[in-house]
Amino acid sequence: MKKDLNKVRNIGISAHIDSGKTTLTERILFYTQRIHAIHEVRGKDGVGAKMDSMELEKERGITIQSAATYCTWKEHDINIIDTPGHVDFTIEVERALRVLDGAVLILCSVGGVQSQSITVNRQMDRYKVPRIAFINKCDRTGANPLRVAGQLRDKLKQNAVMMQVPIGLEGDLKGVVDLVTMKAVYFEGENGDVIREDEIPANLMDECEAKREELLDAASMFSDELMEAVLEGTPTPEMIRAAVRKGTIALELTPVFIGSAYKNKGVQAMLDAVNLYLPNPKEVENTALDLDKNEEEFAVSNDPDDKLISLAFKLEEGRYGQLTYIRIYQGTMRKGDTIVNSRDGRKVKIGRLVRMHSDEMEDIEMAHAGDIVALFGIDCASGDTFTSPDISVSMSSMHVPAPVISLSISPVDNKAQVNMSKALNRFTKEDPTFRTFVDHETNETIICGMGELHLEVYIERMKREYGAQVEVGAPQVAYRETITQRAEFNYTHKKQTGGSGQFGRVAGYMEPLEEGNYEFVDNIVGGAIPREYISSCDKGFQKSLEKGALANAQVNGVRCVITDGAFHAVDSSDVAFQLAAIGAFKDGYMKAKPVIMEPIMKVAVEGPTEFQGGIMGSINQRRGMIIGTAEEGNYTVVEAEVPLSEMFGYSTVLRSLTQGKAEFTMEFATYRPVPKGVADEIIKKAKADKEKK
Amino acid sequence: MLKKDLIAKNPLRILNQDAKGKQISQRMGLVMSRAGLGKTAILVQIALANILDGKKIIHVSIDQSLDKTKTWYDDIFKDLIGAEHLENAASIAAEIMQHRMIMTFNVSSFNRPKLEERLNDLVQQDIFRPACLVIDGFDFTKASREELADLRELMEIMDLNIWFSAVSHREDDRVSANGIPAPCHEVDDLFDTVMVIRPPAKDQLCNTLNIVKDSTGSAQAGKSMQMDPASLIVQG
Structure with a gap:
């Protein structure tokens, strides 16, 4: 039976770390009867929340990998991706957002809009994800949902409008007033599953009327019918909902809901809101690239009868092999079908098609456009497109940030060596921000990622899941080199001793490239270098870029222009010109005044105002540049740009400095030249390392 | 265009020195206008004139976000460069960042002790020693004379230039003997210095920035400068 796409929702749940996403997801699963008991994230029963399926996640109380799950609420099929909150795992959030049609942005009613919420919000903007907000933890001391809604407007630039008013706050939180129906809603029973509607308490009437007025004002901007009805004093709940839905899907309105997942309040109303206000797959325009028409962009049809187009957005190593999470954009996927991976043209047969519920799965026969399902035992990489065999289409590529930190790992014994390779192979497929390579000079395996915690988690997973014990080196920052001025080069490579000779001359200049990493320009006239050796010059330059002369770091931002050269009818060859280009690069590089660049992180430290001086001091000691300080009630946020090399171990320093009351997030901002003194140190160290080898 | 041309393009640089070319280290200045005429733009141009002169400034934003304030600087910097090509633009932009710090306060919590505490955090640890403060969004309708005198005292103790912005209202026609409108x-x-932005006269497009009072000798009272209607940049 075909699914009614109007009743399908693909949603993500994203937020700042510790604002209660996993707890909320747990309640959703309970109310939609996917699970039959509630387990807390760090609960005393030791079971852990359902969505935190990895052992490590349960232990640390954080969600590392997004697990997809499926539930039904009031005849709607809802696919939920639980996403991690820590910025080191942002690729997970981004990938989830790429395949979702809508999202619930969770905010803490005490902490409000925190730095990570800003990052997540920016990502949602990038992927044009309509969202509703849920202000959680209204049972906490200091809860102030109205202030948080204000922050949604000021800090996140959302047209946030309250859809509910709380009945009581902090310890007295009893329920909410629904401003659409103007009814009080109470969540009773042991697990808040008994919903009772009642009249609005008299003491809240004025506030509710004022807030409803604001809601009607905001919603009527999206519906003339509602605007007229408001003027006549006859708006119906259906009209209001339709207008709010229109505004939400157009990304011009963010309806705000409140509650406390932990105290079982407001979750069902939020689920209703997912059905009512977030778009179904047909209402979101997704585009793909037609590989037969020079990558022309076109909108996917969402039609289950059309040719299949689907995207593998996440891989997981299951107990029985690789599990590939897939979003179907058009067409139908059936067990036994043959599909094609458009990246390499390989055909694969679908052996098992499953619907995921965290780490448990349910076998299904087919899945339609709009669905999120998983395939079993298919070898592919994250981000691959699968289609029907007779079309050649790729979903647009995903934004993948470059890694900024690396460290060396070496297995302790032979067994660990084998397991380590297996693990690395798996992780690099799962996570495009995690990369690995072998340094041929030291024979060490290097892993690179987005932050200390990112790499730590993979090392831990290597040990736990693959039994690979490794010794870990100190983290290394991924420095880059670049040139600052134009310089000429002219180099002749000549070797005429023994065997066949080698000859090639390459002349021209290099100059800084403002955008991009490398550009090769061929300005040779009159055949000074024969056509067949031009690409050899390009290759030679590219090889030179791999390791700069200052700190053995990758060289970026260089344009190499060749203007002249010479060849020999017998002795010139591909290799000779590659070597000539390498020599030419060496010749010009130091004259082009190269500098070392280091990754600079955007850091936001949030803590009680009394620690502000200490926080600023700690940033200053780390060569950080404080951009500003912002007051948020009793908290202050210090925003700064700090070199990554100075941020190692900062969490420990910050903890002891602020009695554990401050937290920080960081994300990659840019590359900047290092100061002279630091550059000298790096060059010295690079030299020493080279000599050691 | 070179950095020195950029400096020369900003007429508000004259406020940095007195008539004899000596740097003014202490001053309490005020930029007034009705809402929406460009007070923040003038404060940012004053700040940029100081920054490009090698001084450090703190921009205090009351009830405005950090990002919004940063955007003001980015936009004014871009508009100052205009269509010309500025050499070393990236390093000048980096210099501006290094010489500027933004502090935001809620309107209810801004007062001298708090500001002084924050400044001391910076100065005593030698993190950032400002020569100039611009304070945008200070509510003069609620501030007492004592509070302002207190801030003036802070200016003297910390050896600072402090520039405020203040909103005047069309319906309130009270003025001082010097011609300075309510609420100031x-x-x-x-x-020491008061500048008022006036809307364009009939048949004109540009707002004008009038120096109503100056006791530091850096500008002549009565001097008037035009502001570009689109970018709000003061014209020479």
């Missing part, structure tokens, strides 16, 4: 008409003696 009774505290105008606490300010």
